[in-house]
Amino acid sequence: MVTGVVYSTFCLMAKLFTSLGLGAIVSLAEYFFVLAGGLVLHAAVTYSAMLKVFSGLSPFVFLRKMEDAIMFAFSTASSNATIPVSMETTTRRMGADNKIASFTIPLGATINMDGTAMMQGVATIFIAQAFNVDLTMMDYLTVILTATLASIGTAGVPGVGLVMLAMVLKQVGLPLEGIALIMGVDRLLDMIRTAVNITGDCAVTCIVAKSEGALDENRFYDMHAADEDEKIIFKPSAQR
Numbered sequence: 001m002v003t004g005v006v007y008s009t010f011c012l013m014a015k016l017f018t019s020l021g022l023g024a025i026v027s028l029a030e031y032f033f034v035l036a037g038g039l040v041l042h043a044a045v046t047y048s049a050m051l052k053v054f055s056g057l058s059p060f061v062f063l064r065k066m067e068d069a070i071m072f073a074f075s076t077a078s079s080n081a082t083i084p085v086s087m088e089t090t091t092r093r094m095g096a097d098n099k100i101a102s103f104t105i106p107l108g109a110t111i112n113m114d115g116t117a118m119m120q121g122v123a124t125i126f127i128a129q130a131f132n133v134d135l136t137m138m139d140y141l142t143v144i145l146t147a148t149l150a151s152i153g154t155a156g157v158p159g160v161g162l163v164m165l166a167m168v169l170k171q172v173g174l175p176l177e178g179i180a181l182i183m184g185v186d187r188l189l190d191m192i193r194t195a196v197n198i199t200g201d202c203a204v205t206c207i208v209a210k211s212e213g214a215l216d217e218n219r220f221y222d223m224h225a226a227d228e229d230e231k232i233i234f235k236p237s238a239q240r
């Protein structure tokens with residue numbers, strides 16, 4: 001079944017690119033690198049600046065402790081599946097109070113999808129250029145608004161951002177077939193944007209916890225916090 005889908009997607013893409021020419025592959029590569037670069041920059045710069053300005057916490061410590069959650073989000077491409085790991089990271093490794101994290105993390109995993117909004121914006125411009133459609137200033141503002149709304153409506157599971165892109169395309173009168181152009185590279189971009197989405201949730205959790213006096217800073221700066229929790233003891237309990 002999966003092999004069938006892979007073959008049929010490959011055949012559809014091969015047909016598309018033979019009719020569009022090699023230039024289409026180059027623009028697709030450009031789309032991929034622009035979006036991937038933007039996403040990495042957003043996670044590293046915007047969240048770090050937010051964390052520093054609003055809470056005074058160290059972005060380096062934060063990003064170092066995010067490693068596990070980022071890897072998990074990257075491999076599952078699902079914000080919702082990453083909720084338990086984000087909860088563990090923010091409470092046990094970063095010292096945020098459970099009463100803050102248990103509210104902000106599930107809420108963020110449901111509605112806070114900056115990575116998805118970025119993808120929808122960049123993808124809309126890419127599709128407009130691929131179909132030679134000139135977007136006006138008003139169209140750009142519509143794209144910003146609808147991409148933000150569509151990302152809020154996107155479920156935290158793999159690939160839904162691409163489905164919600166249809167809403168943005170329709171709003172500015174672009175053909176929905178454009179989605180097929182980016183489908184082939186979307187899985188990898190989905191993995192990256194999911195990592196960005198959950199990094200935002202965890203950054204905001206730390207900021208809110210700090211502002212509420214519910215963040216244990218000693219734990220935040222302890223690079224070995226919760227290390228013991230990670231160790232798995234393989235002996236049966238009777239032998240311990």
Ligand code: ASP
Pocket residue numbers: 077078079080113115116154155156157158159160161162190193194197
């Ligand atoms: N996979 C993304 C997430 O779970 C949603 C998407 O953009 O498709 O955050």
